Amino acid sequence: MGLPRFGRPKGGGGGQPSPNLYVANCGPAVGISYDEIRSVFGGFGQVKGVYAADESGARVVVCFDGEVSARAALEALNGRPCSDLGGRSLHVRYSVERPVCQAKMNDSLPVHTYASELKIPGLYLLHDFISLGEEKELLGAVDDRPWNSLVKRRVQHYGYEFRYDTRNVDANRHLGELPSFVSFILERISSFPGLPCATNASLDQLTVNEYPVGVGLSPHIDTHSAFEDLIFSLSLAGPCIMEFRRYLEGGWLHKDVSGSDGNVDSLENTKFLRKAICLPPRSMLLLSAEARYAWHHYIPHHKIDIVMDKVIKRSSRRVSFTFRKVRTGPCRCEFPSYCDSQSKHA
Numbered sequence: 001m002g003l004p005r006f007g008r009p010k011g012g013g014g015g016q017p018s019p020n021l022y023v024a025n026c027g028p029a030v031g032i033s034y035d036e037i038r039s040v041f042g043g044f045g046q047v048k049g050v051y052a053a054d055e056s057g058a059r060v061v062v063c064f065d066g067e068v069s070a071r072a073a074l075e076a077l078n079g080r081p082c083s084d085l086g087g088r089s090l091h092v093r094y095s096v097e098r099p100v101c102q103a104k105m106n107d108s109l110p111v112h113t114y115a116s117e118l119k120i121p122g123l124y125l126l127h128d129f130i131s132l133g134e135e136k137e138l139l140g141a142v143d144d145r146p147w148n149s150l151v152k153r154r155v156q157h158y159g160y161e162f163r164y165d166t167r168n169v170d171a172n173r174h175l176g177e178l179p180s181f182v183s184f185i186l187e188r189i190s191s192f193p194g195l196p197c198a199t200n201a202s203l204d205q206l207t208v209n210e211y212p213v214g215v216g217l218s219p220h221i222d223t224h225s226a227f228e229d230l231i232f233s234l235s236l237a238g239p240c241i242m243e244f245r246r247y248l249e250g251g252w253l254h255k256d257v258s259g260s261d262g263n264v265d266s267l268e269n270t271k272f273l274r275k276a277i278c279l280p281p282r283s284m285l286l287l288s289a290e291a292r293y294a295w296h297h298y299i300p301h302h303k304i305d306i307v308m309d310k311v312i313k314r315s316s317r318r319v320s321f322t323f324r325k326v327r328t329g330p331c332r333c334e335f336p337s338y339c340d341s342q343s344k345h346a
């Protein structure tokens with residue numbers, strides 16, 4: 001389920017009477033829970049539901065079972081500080097039902113919890129891959145080391161440097177072994193169901209990304225010729241939503257050309273399938289097969305995410321550890337239209 005199909009009325013005034021109210025300055029982002037909202041509006045009649053009106057977390061739609069209750073609530077609560085809702089002044093108007101197509105466009109994508117729900121071959125997510133104590137140690141270790149600042153986020157590279165201008169690595173410039181503070185992760189990676197035992201030993205490149213609150217990552221496929229089949233990403237500190245897009249016409253040439261860290265989405269007008277998953281802290285994501293080679297991954301630039309109709313405020317930075325194996329020969333995957341090694345234009 002996404003957002004309800006009710007939006008903000010156009011123009012001034014309270015709008016056309018309706019059982020549904022659009023209430024601004026109210027919601028989880030300003031410290032008011034849906035239960036509190038339901039309880040206050042419930043004083044005027046039966047409330048059928050309270051929903052996020054948009055992704056702000058500060059605007060809701062309250063649906064009553066009839067117009068009489070909605071009118072009573074609007075007249076009593078609009079423009080006055082409400083002591084039961086933290087003394088906030090609510091802006092209340094009648095809500096209008098949006099046409100289906102508009103509702104669909106504005107709807108947030110359903111966000112799944114388990115990788116199997118996305119039905120993308122080769123996508124896996126293990127929750128609680130590390131403990132709270134281990135997470136703290138990993139964060140301490142990277143915070144003790146120098147970060148490189150990109151435009152919007154900071155990074156550290158181990159093993160080989162990842163170059164954002166070429167979206168590749170220089171396989172001839174080995175920076176050294178992966179640091180000892182990640183040894184236990186590499187060992188645990190061999191517990192991933194169905195992987196060859198030697199996988200952990202072969203991973204030789206680590207990128208640590210630190211995303212401030214609200215910062216995401218442009219849609220991309222990790223360059224086929226740069227890395228082998230398996231890409232592991234461990235999430236720490238804060239959660240994020242990761243979206244996967246399968247562009248119907250493929251083509252590695254369409255990749256994000258925004259350079260080091262820009263937000264340019266050069267794929268906007270192309271048709272694509274979209275699926276989304278929540279990556280909680282301490283979870284390990286694995287991209288392999290089709291998920292690695294044919295689906296773009298993307299972290300939307302949001303301060304608020306909606307997961308299972310709940311508004312989740314991103315309140316902490318997210319730090320990710322991405323483990324890969326640098327490729328030394330050309331890629332021979334089964335997805336040539338996404339592959340820089342196999343494209344005629346490469």
Ligand SMILES: O=C(O)CCC(=O)C(=O)O
Binds near residue numbers: 322
């Ligand atoms: O932050 C992540 O989990 C993903 C990072 C990523 O996709 C990349 O570095 O290519």
Ligand SMILES: [Fe+2]
Binds near residue numbers: 220221222297
């Ligand atoms: Fe990536």
